[in-house]
Amino acid sequence: xxxxxxxxxxxxxxxxxxxxxxxxxxxxxxxxxxxxxxxxxxxxxxxxxxxxxxxxxxxxxxxxxxxxxxxxxxxxxxxxxxxxxxxxxxxxxxxxxxxxxxxxxxxxxxxxxxxxxxxxxxxxxxxxxxxxxxxxxxxxxxxxxxxxxxxxxxxxxxxxxxxxxxxxxxxxxxxxxxxxxxxxxxxxxxxxxxxxxxxxxxxxxxxxxxxxxxxxxxxxxxxxxxxxxxxxxxxxxxxxxxxxxxxxxxxxxxxxxxxxxxxxxxxxxxxxxxxxxxxxxxxxxxxxxxxxxxxxxxxxxxxxxxxxxxxxxxxxxxxxxxxxxxxxxxxxxxxxxxxxxxxxxxxxxxxxxxxxxxxxxxxxxxxxxxxxxxxxxxxxxxxxxxxxxxxxxxxxxxxxxxxxxxxxxxxxxxxxx
RNA sequence: CGGGCCGUAGUAUACCGGUAGUACGCAUGGUUUGGGACCAUGUAGACCGAGUUCGAUUCUCGGCGGCCCGACCA
Numbered sequence: 001x002x003x004x005x006x007x008x009x010x011x012x013x014x015x016x017x018x019x020x021x022x023x024x025x026x027x028x029x030x031x032x033x034x035x036x037x038x039x040x041x042x043x044x045x046x047x048x049x050x051x052x053x054x055x056x057x058x059x060x061x062x063x064x065x066x067x068x069x070x071x072x073x074x075x076x077x078x079x080x081x082x083x084x085x086x087x088x089x090x091x092x093x094x095x096x097x098x099x100x101x102x103x104x105x106x107x108x109x110x111x112x113x114x115x116x117x118x119x120x121x122x123x124x125x126x127x128x129x130x131x132x133x134x135x136x137x138x139x140x141x142x143x144x145x146x147x148x149x150x151x152x153x154x155x156x157x158x159x160x161x162x163x164x165x166x167x168x169x170x171x172x173x174x175x176x177x178x179x180x181x182x183x184x185x186x187x188x189x190x191x192x193x194x195x196x197x198x199x200x201x202x203x204x205x206x207x208x209x210x211x212x213x214x215x216x217x218x219x220x221x222x223x224x225x226x227x228x229x230x231x232x233x234x235x236x237x238x239x240x241x242x243x244x245x246x247x248x249x250x251x252x253x254x255x256x257x258x259x260x261x262x263x264x265x266x267x268x269x270x271x272x273x274x275x276x277x278x279x280x281x282x283x284x285x286x287x288x289x290x291x292x293x294x295x296x297x298x299x300x301x302x303x304x305x306x307x308x309x310x311x312x313x314x315x316x317x318x319x320x321x322x323x324x325x326x327x328x329x330x331x332x333x334x335x336x337x338x339x340x341x342x343x344x345x346x347x348x349x350x351x352x353x354x355x356x357x358x359x360x361x362x363x364x365x366x367x368x369x370x371x372x373x374x375x376x377x378x379x380x381x382x383x384x385x386x387x388x389x390x391x392x393x394x395x396x397x398x399x400x401x402x403x404x405x406x407x408x409x410x411x412x413x414x415x416x417x
Numbered sequence: 418c419g420g421g422c423c424g425u426a427g428u429a430u431a432c433c434g435g436u437a438g439u440a441c442g443c444a445u446g447g448u449u450u451g452g453g454a455c456c457a458u459g460u461a462g463a464c465c466g467a468g469u470u471c472g473a474u475u476c477u478c479g480g481c482g483g484c485c486c487g488a489c490c491a
Contacts, residue, residue: 011442013441018484036483144488200491363450369453
């Protein structure tokens with residue numbers, strides 16, 4: 001992609017109506033556009049990041065047997081009445097609307113009910129299970145107060161997965177596999193070191209649910225982490241009894257702020273019973289399907305990554321999330337030979353399959369470098385009179401700022417290792 | 418939902434009871450060219466409604482919108 005053709009451009013000043021670092025930088029760099037409080041559009045650069053996160057999640061969910069589908073944003077009132085979650089007193093984030101033909105619809109803030117109801121069409125025998133399905137959905141939640149940029153909005157993208165099993169053992173096996181898969185996702189997103197499996201309140205069916213909490217000062221949650229055991233306990237369930245049960249002592253725990261980037265929990269047969277999802281087992285007996293629910297906030301994850309890695313110059317993307325792998329910057333100083341050389345390198349990189357953004361604009365070096373820092377692409381390749389005199393290309397690592405000259409003939413090899 | 422602060426060009430800001438200035442951006446021309454250059458010219462603005470007033474962008478009230486703190490957050 002030539003930057004001269006890229007839709008969106010950077011700006012120097014942060015918008016006055018944003019305090020959150022993630023929103024300030026993503027807006028300044030042209031990744032997102034704020035439509036209203038808590039509602040953001042994703043522009044070409046931002047969308048590339050979102051799609052990268054989705055790709056990682058998709059790969060990891062598929063690897064444990066998940067199958068992707070997509071449910072509807074509009075939902076039936078009757079379904080939620082069945083589980084007593086239509087009432088605004090019970091669920092306070094509903095967006096609702098009226099049908100012109102009569103009746104009401106809800107805008108999906110979660111999909112457990114509709115997807116479980118749908119399963120009645122497909123799951124009737126123990127032979128039909130397990131079934132693991134997931135989707136990337138735009139969730140709509142009428143939050144009283146949106147805040148923290150893209151980390152807590154009224155409209156956001158979530159990956160939600162649901163497991164349907166014929167026994168607790170089958171369910172537990174998948175539940176455990178999901179924990180591992182989630183950690184692979186967060187590791188690939190660059191958050192592996194600081195993301196902890198966290199015991200949290202479990203609700204009606206199980207004692208605990210599991211949250212995936214990423215340590216960050218901007219977090220809304222308080223958790224207690226054991227760095228040795230790579231475990232954490234949410235403050236909301238922290239008692240001596242729970243600690244004893246988890247074989248943890250207060251001495252080894254550290255209190256930190258964290259962001260919930262994922263959450264998984266078991267429903268057992270409860271929701272299946274409410275919605276009438278039963279199957280026949282080997283003996284012909286009718287049993288409720290065992291349900292699990294697994295979420296990752298895709299756009300929230302993007303916000304957390306910004307918060308954690310960005311520096312005073314701008315965004316810094318981990319390799320797998322970056323909208324482009326390489327930012328090729330020409331410093332022409334009016335020299336057409338430099339433009340020719342940069343054009344040639346651009347073509348060469350594209351032919352080699354490298355995702356490259358090429359700053360071919362006719363602007364000065366300072367502006368190009370400042371923009372490059374702001375965009376946060378992991379590697380910058382600079383072509384200029386100076387580098388050409390050396391027969392080399394300057395390679396600058398965004399995260400560290402370290403720079404070196406790589407011989408022009410060896411640049412592809414350098415990038416591919 | 419309780420409390421607080423705030424709405425001025427595309428963006429960020431200033432002043433003012435007598436219709437608005439600066440910077441960035443954008444456009445044109447020229448000079449420049451390795452860390453957000455410079456000169457000239459141009460472009461573009463008071464959230465909405467009511468009230469007070471000779472006159473309101475400014476004061477008052479209401480609405481709408483935004484941000485922050487709290488509450489909420491399977």
